[in-house]
Amino acid sequence: MATIAVIGTLDSKGHEHQFVADQIRSAGHSALLVDVGTLGETQVAPDIKRDEILEVAGLKFGEAEDRGERVGVMAKALPIYLNKLVEDGKIDGVISLGGGGGTAISTAGMRALPIGFPKLMVSTLASGNTAHYVGTNDIVMFPSIVDVAGLNQISKTIFARAAGAICGMAKAKTSIVEEKPIIVASMFGNTTECVDHARKILEEKGYEVLVFPATGTGGKTMESLIESGMVKGVLDITTTEWADELIGATLSAGPARLEATGKAGIPAIVTPGCLDMANFGEPDTVPEKYEGRNFYHHNPQVTLMRTNAEECSQLGKILAEKVNAYTAPVTVLLPAKAISIISAEGQPFYDAEADAALFSAIKENLFDSVELIEVDAEINAPEFSNACAEALLKNLAG
Numbered sequence: 001m002a003t004i005a006v007i008g009t010l011d012s013k014g015h016e017h018q019f020v021a022d023q024i025r026s027a028g029h030s031a032l033l034v035d036v037g038t039l040g041e042t043q044v045a046p047d048i049k050r051d052e053i054l055e056v057a058g059l060k061f062g063e064a065e066d067r068g069e070r071v072g073v074m075a076k077a078l079p080i081y082l083n084k085l086v087e088d089g090k091i092d093g094v095i096s097l098g099g100g101g102g103t104a105i106s107t108a109g110m111r112a113l114p115i116g117f118p119k120l121m122v123s124t125l126a127s128g129n130t131a132h133y134v135g136t137n138d139i140v141m142f143p144s145i146v147d148v149a150g151l152n153q154i155s156k157t158i159f160a161r162a163a164g165a166i167c168g169m170a171k172a173k174t175s176i177v178e179e180k181p182i183i184v185a186s187m188f189g190n191t192t193e194c195v196d197h198a199r200k201i202l203e204e205k206g207y208e209v210l211v212f213p214a215t216g217t218g219g220k221t222m223e224s225l226i227e228s229g230m231v232k233g234v235l236d237i238t239t240t241e242w243a244d245e246l247i248g249a250t251l252s253a254g255p256a257r258l259e260a261t262g263k264a265g266i267p268a269i270v271t272p273g274c275l276d277m278a279n280f281g282e283p284d285t286v287p288e289k290y291e292g293r294n295f296y297h298h299n300p301q302v303t304l305m306r307t308n309a310e311e312c313s314q315l316g317k318i319l320a321e322k323v324n325a326y327t328a329p330v331t332v333l334l335p336a337k338a339i340s341i342i343s344a345e346g347q348p349f350y351d352a353e354a355d356a357a358l359f360s361a362i363k364e365n366l367f368d369s370v371e372l373i374e375v376d377a378e379i380n381a382p383e384f385s386n387a388c389a390e391a392l393l394k395n396l397a398g
Helices: 014-026 050-057 067-087 100-111 153-171 189-204 217-227 241-247 260-264 309-324 352-365 382-397
Strands: 003-008 030-035 093-098 119-123 140-143 182-187 208-213 231-236 268-270 277-280 295-299 302-306 330-335 371-375
Touching: 003 014, 003 067, 003 100, 003 153, 014 030, 014 093, 014 153, 030 050, 050 067, 067 100, 093 100, 093 153, 100 119, 119 153, 140 153, 182 189, 182 217, 189 208, 189 231, 189 382, 208 217, 217 231, 217 260, 231 260, 231 382, 241 277, 241 309, 268 382, 309 330, 309 352, 330 352, 330 382, 352 371, 371 382
Parallel strands: 003 030, 003 093, 093 119, 119 140, 182 208, 182 231, 231 268, 268 330, 330 371
Antiparallel strands: 277 302, 295 302
8 A cells, every 4th residue: 555645835725735645545545734824824635734744844934924935834834744744654756737827836745856756746837837836857748738736627537547546556566676887978960879889888897877969958867867876877968058157058957067976975076068059049039249260060959159268167167166075086088189970080070279278277177186087089989988988997997
């Protein structure tokens, strides 16, 4: 028998959540009604009251009765409380129903839970852009079809199906066991050969290598997995997302990119792969301030802009400062002849001055305690990918 937490703003959506809890119980499972309401009295009696959630999190609503402010407080408290329930083995899954406020609160809690833990959100917002609700987690967004505002023929059908779905997720047995230690790797089309070659070497040594596209979301997801504690090593060959973050282009992974490895304290290698390029959409999406720069039309929907010497100097400093915070063995490797396919001599993004600025900034700002290896090769050359794999294996061993 599984125990499912049914999370809801029971001051406004109580009967809907009670219906879901009853469906779960009728399927032979246990349900805990969790109130995350922020203002009025609950419509139904909760198993876990909002005050208990706030107390465990060490938070208070305060005197103000501003709904937005209170939603923000509860969105901070729920992740702490849910994590405690999971750690104590008290719940096997989470489901919620809601509109804007309920979705914001409940998904904040769900995002804090481990990957693989069953979590389902029935939401009026599920058919739109859900990126800021799902984040990099495996939350199932279930469209409510009609508003979550009472029980009717349609809503009962949707809620009953959602209840069945979370019960199935919670009782499903996974036969997956941790057979091999996990290494994560960052990759772009311009670094595919390097990553593929290094991956084969690492897999031959008994590791499982998970590759993430350096496309903003990919970098965020990789960082999230690193933070989860499931990862043993990081093959961070493609740090290009920092170029987009600095320039304001489309594939930024945010200012926290390159930080999870340091916080997790796991071995790594880092290279400035594809820091020669920032990504925009179609040509008319490039800001006017970049008129006259060196562009490469990767395809009709993607326009790449070459980073200049000034930007590369900033990127080198950022990369070094991020790596300086790493606590486990780490090696920075520099491919002296090209940091991407198109930055090699004779290619569209070849710019010796910019590359020199990048490498100089890395060397000048990197702590002496951090190992630095410069390889006289292009990033996709076998000798460079060999060096990356060997450095990571050494760091993992030591």
